[in-house]
Amino acid sequence: MRPTAQPSSGGAQLLDRTVALLDLVADGGVDGLSLKQLAALSGLNTATCHRILNTLVGHKLLARDDKKRRYRLGARMAIYGVRAARGPGIISRCEVALTRLRRRTGDTTHLMARFNHDSVCLDRRDGECIVPTLTGSIGGFVPLGVGPGSIAMLAFLDEDEQDYIIRANLGRYASYRNLTEEKVRQLIADTRRRGYAVDMGGLIPGIAGVGMPIITPGEKPGAALSFTLLCAKAGPGVIERYGALLEEEINAIVGQ
Amino acid sequence: MRPTAQPSSGGAQLLDRTVALLDLVADGGVDGLSLKQLAALSGLNTATCHRILNTLVGHKLLARDDKKRRYRLGARMAIYGVRAARGPGIISRCEVALTRLRRRTGDTTHLMARFNHDSVCLDRRDGECIVPTLTGSIGGFVPLGVGPGSIAMLAFLDEDEQDYIIRANLGRYASYRNLTEEKVRQLIADTRRRGYAVDMGGLIPGIAGVGMPIITPGEKPGAALSFTLLCAKAGPGVIERYGALLEEEINAIVGQ
DNA sequence: GCATAAAATCTCATATTATGAAAAAACTAC
DNA sequence: GTAGTTTTTTCATAATATGAGATTTTATGC
Numbered sequence: 001m002r003p004t005a006q007p008s009s010g011g012a013q014l015l016d017r018t019v020a021l022l023d024l025v026a027d028g029g030v031d032g033l034s035l036k037q038l039a040a041l042s043g044l045n046t047a048t049c050h051r052i053l054n055t056l057v058g059h060k061l062l063a064r065d066d067k068k069r070r071y072r073l074g075a076r077m078a079i080y081g082v083r084a085a086r087g088p089g090i091i092s093r094c095e096v097a098l099t100r101l102r103r104r105t106g107d108t109t110h111l112m113a114r115f116n117h118d119s120v121c122l123d124r125r126d127g128e129c130i131v132p133t134l135t136g137s138i139g140g141f142v143p144l145g146v147g148p149g150s151i152a153m154l155a156f157l158d159e160d161e162q163d164y165i166i167r168a169n170l171g172r173y174a175s176y177r178n179l180t181e182e183k184v185r186q187l188i189a190d191t192r193r194r195g196y197a198v199d200m201g202g203l204i205p206g207i208a209g210v211g212m213p214i215i216t217p218g219e220k221p222g223a224a225l226s227f228t229l230l231c232a233k234a235g236p237g238v239i240e241r242y243g244a245l246l247e248e249e250i251n252a253i254v255g256q
Numbered sequence: 257m258r259p260t261a262q263p264s265s266g267g268a269q270l271l272d273r274t275v276a277l278l279d280l281v282a283d284g285g286v287d288g289l290s291l292k293q294l295a296a297l298s299g300l301n302t303a304t305c306h307r308i309l310n311t312l313v314g315h316k317l318l319a320r321d322d323k324k325r326r327y328r329l330g331a332r333m334a335i336y337g338v339r340a341a342r343g344p345g346i347i348s349r350c351e352v353a354l355t356r357l358r359r360r361t362g363d364t365t366h367l368m369a370r371f372n373h374d375s376v377c378l379d380r381r382d383g384e385c386i387v388p389t390l391t392g393s394i395g396g397f398v399p400l401g402v403g404p405g406s407i408a409m410l411a412f413l414d415e416d417e418q419d420y421i422i423r424a425n426l427g428r429y430a431s432y433r434n435l436t437e438e439k440v441r442q443l444i445a446d447t448r449r450r451g452y453a454v455d456m457g458g459l460i461p462g463i464a465g466v467g468m469p470i471i472t473p474g475e476k477p478g479a480a481l482s483f484t485l486l487c488a489k490a491g492p493g494v495i496e497r498y499g500a501l502l503e504e505e506i507n508a509i510v511g512q
Numbered sequence: 513g514c515a516t517a518a519a520a521t522c523t524c525a526t527a528t529t530a531t532g533a534a535a536a537a538a539c540t541a542c
Numbered sequence: 543g544t545a546g547t548t549t550t551t552t553c554a555t556a557a558t559a560t561g562a563g564a565t566t567t568t569a570t571g572c
Contacts, residue, residue: 012311013558014270014530019315026339036548045532050550055268059275063345069539069549073340075478078347079371081337082378083282084329086395089319091334115335122338139342222331269529270559291520301561306521325520325568 017044018052023116025062025071032070090223091122093256094214097225097249098125104245107229108133112149112211114222117168118142119150122223132204133228134176143169145184146176148197148211149226154184155191156213156221162188176203196243201231208234212246216254225250273300274308279372281318281327288326346479347378349512350470353481353505354381360501363485364389368405368467370478373424374398375406378479388460389484390432399425401440402432404453404467405482410440411447412469412477418444432459452499457487464490468502472510481506 024041025033033041039049053071056062063074085091094111101109108127112119112135119142121135134140134147144154144165154162166184173179183202191197196212203209211226227242280297281289289297295305309327312318319330341347350367357365358381366389367379375398377391390396390403400410400421410418422440429435439458447453452468459465467482483498 012270012307014268015274015308015311015315018271018274019317022336026336030343032343034548035550046549047532047534047551048530051268051530052271054550055271059271061275065344072343073336073345075340075346075369076371077336077340078345078378079369079376080278080282080329080333081340082376082395084331084333084337086393087286087288087328088321089329089334090331113331113335115332120335120338122334137342139338292518302520303522303561303563304559307559310521 014052017042017048018056020044021049021052022056022061022073026073027116027118028072030072032065032068032072034068034070038071085122090214093253094123094223094225097253098123101125101225101227101245101249102127105227105229105242107131107227107233107242110135110149110211110226110228112147112153112224112226114144114153115141117144117165119144119147119153119224127229129230131207131228131230133207134203142176143172145169145173145187146179147203147226148199148209149224150211151184151187151191151197151199152211152213152224152226153221155188155197156215158220161220179203194243196246197226198239198243200234206231208239210239210242210246212243212250214250214253270308273298273304274312276300277305277308278312278317278329282329283372283374284328286328288321288324288328290324290326294327341378346470349509350379350479350481353509354379357381357481357483357501357505358383361483361485361498363387363483363489363498366391366405366467366482366484368403368409368480368482370400370409371397373400373421375400375403375409375480383485385486387463387484387486389463390459398432399428401425401429401443402435403459403482404455404465405480406467407440407443407447407453407455408467408469408480408482409477411444411453412471414476417476435459450499452502453482454495454499456490462487464495466495466498466502468499468506470506470509 020042021038024038035046035050035053039046042049053062057064060074060076062071064071090113098109098111102125106128108131109125110121111123113122121138121140124138134142142150144150154165166181170181173184187197196210199209201207207228208231209226209228211224213221214223214225215221225246276298277294280294291302291306291309295302298305309318313320316330316332318327320327346369354365354367362384364383364387365381366377368375369378377394377396379394390398398406400406410421422437426437429440443453452466455465457463463484464487465482465484467480469477470479470481471477481502
């Protein structure tokens with residue numbers, strides 16, 4: 001079980017519960033989740049769950065497969081999503097940077113965002129040669145701690161939060177080429193020292209990555225930009241250059 | 257003022273109000289809306305509004321520009337959006353169709369969805385030659401009744417709902433080359449007869465469009481596929497061919 | 513720079529609303 | 543057909559949201 005949205009200080013219990021359920025459904029994958037699963041995952045009473053979920057279905061924030069009676073994100077969510085992407089949010093703010101990084105290097109670039117214990121791909125530009133990536137397409141995700149963009153965000157959280165997230169994700173690391181807690185902690189240390197995260201074929205053989213968090217002063221890192229390239233291309237100085245490019249773009253984004 | 261989400265039958269007032277506010281913010285454009293505006297638009301008490309909005313900001317479903325104190329859609333919404341796009345929702349279901357229509361014609365294709373009184377662009381494939389479109393990029397929108405995809409959806413709603421939407425949008429039509437209620441009603445009639453909507457340079461000079469709604473049996477049309485092409489390319493039989501292509505793809509989508 | 517207006521935020525007694533245990537209904541599997 | 547599981551509905555009760563008004567903060571005019 002992965003606990004999700006933290007309660008908002010005062011009062012609004014129903015909304016907190018609603019967001020927690022939305023999070024669970026969003027995390028639930030393409031097959032959706034049943035009422036029973038959602039009740040178990042959220043710890044809510046089945047009736048309460050049922051009531052909230054059905055209201056959300058009524059508003060099309062969620063959809064229910066009538067056949068299998070499973071809940072998944074609904075059409076209105078997709079619309080909110082494209083709207084959110086248009087506004088002055090993180091996606092718009094990084095659009096130019098992403099394209100420019102792609103153009104200046106020829107490599108695949110990603111915009112990742114922190115979402116609970118995961119790192120979600122919000123946007124990407126494909127490089128000249130098709131490289132396999134951990135997240136696949138937009139919307140894909142990996143546990144926080146896996147991959148350069150993901151490590152980059154994790155590395156600049158408070159230690160308490162890092163510990164909490166690493167512990168929550170422990171069971172999931174092994175499926176990434178036997179990643180371990182120790183390796184993740186080592187990567188965090190390296191990343192903090194260097195300012196950006198580097199992976200040299202550690203996750204996908206022959207594929208390297210460089211990632212740097214986008215940190216608005218006074219806030220926790222919520223997003224990161226990253227490169228994915230062939231290890232073969234990562235000769236001497238290349239990683240450093242890519243780190244410098246990321247820094248340049250991120251400074252511009254944060255500065256505006 | 258545009259009324260938005262209808263209340264869900266029983267009970268959940270807070271959630272209804274919350275969704276109404278989310279809708280208003282989603283419609284609010286890139287500059288966002290102030291508390292006062294949202295209170296006025298929603299008809300809610302200022303304090304109630306404030307409480308709900310701030311809870312949503314706490315959950316990052318909304319964001320607030322601290323400078324101008326305006327509310328807009330937040331980062332979590334963007335994440336829900338990309339997740340919703342991945343699942344077995346309308347975007348995924350139309351992905352192949354959109355690409356194939358683009359490939360078979362060389363023209364720009366759109367997936368539009370109904371959202372309150374608007375038609376929102378959920379996805380698109382750019383054609384060989386860049387044509388100006390009403391909605392611009394993904395997330396862009398037009399009033400229901402403007403544009404072929406938009407007319408296509410409107411045409412197959414109940415008459416009551418059509419009237420309601422047309423009346424709500426009256427003030428917005430004039431900015432589209434002096435579109436009028438009469439013209440919209442005429443287009444609806446044509447579309448119902450033909451099965452798909454056609455526009456021949458009526459909205460953007462020299463630009464034609466063909467649109468057809470995606471109708472799941474027993475449901476109201478919620479989405480549409482459409483083409484945008486140069487009028488010059490729309491010689492005899494072309495529009496009919498495009499209509500047939502749309503029908504073919506939509507049958508496949510609905511059938512699955 | 514100060515005064516005035518306007519908007520946003522906070523407080524709290526009250527009534528409305530959400531809650532969840534339990535019962536009923538609808539599926540599933542055998 | 544029956545037993546077991548999951549979903550849906552019910553309803554008395556407790557808990558929560560509500561909104562008028564007070565207070566603070568921000569914007570505007572002079």
